[in-house]
Amino acid sequence: MYQVRIETEFCAAHRIMKQGSKCSRLHGHNWKIEVVASHDKLDESGMVIDFHKLEDLTKKVVEPLDHQNLNELAPFSNSNPTAEKIAEYIYYQASLLGLEKLLPAIKLEKVTVWETPTTWASYSKGRLSN
Ligand SMILES: [Zn+2]
Numbered sequence: 001m002y003q004v005r006i007e008t009e010f011c012a013a014h015r016i017m018k019q020g021s022k023c024s025r026l027h028g029h030n031w032k033i034e035v036v037a038s039h040d041k042l043d044e045s046g047m048v049i050d051f052h053k054l055e056d057l058t059k060k061v062v063e064p065l066d067h068q069n070l071n072e073l074a075p076f077s078n079s080n081p082t083a084e085k086i087a088e089y090i091y092y093q094a095s096l097l098g099l100e101k102l103l104p105a106i107k108l109e110k111v112t113v114w115e116t117p118t119t120w121a122s123y124s125k126g127r128l129s130n
Pocket residue numbers: 014023027028029115
C-alpha cells in the first residue's frame with residue numbers, strides 16, 4: 001500500500017469548557033493539519049493522488065475554520081472544539097467533499113491536528129469504539 005501525506009495550517013481560537021483547566025480561557029493556536037490518503041496501486045503517472053489535489057481539498061475543508069472562534073461554529077455547538085473533535089470534523093468533511101468520490105479507490109486514512117508543536121490528536125474511521 002502507498003500512502004501520501006499533506007500538511008496545511010489555519011489560525012483559530014477556542015476554549016475548552018472544563019472546570020479548573022487554563023484551557024477554559026479563550027486562546028488561540030496555529031493549528032497544523034495533516035491528511036494521509038492511501039491506495040494499493042499507483043495511477044499511470046506513478047502517484048496515489050496529485051499532492052495539489054489533496055492540498056486543495058484539505059484547504060477547502062479548513063478555510064471556514066480559519067480566523068474563527070471555533071466555539072461559535074455550528075460543528076462544535078454540542079462539543080468542545082478539542083483537537084480530537086477538529087480532526088473528526090475535518091475527516092468527515094473531507095469525505096463529504098469527495099476525496100473518495102473523486103478517486104473512488106483512494107482511502108482517506110487519517111487526519112491529525114497539531115495544537116502545538118508537541119501535542120496532537122488524530123481521527124481515523126473504524127478505530128473508535130462507540
Ligand atoms: Zn487550546
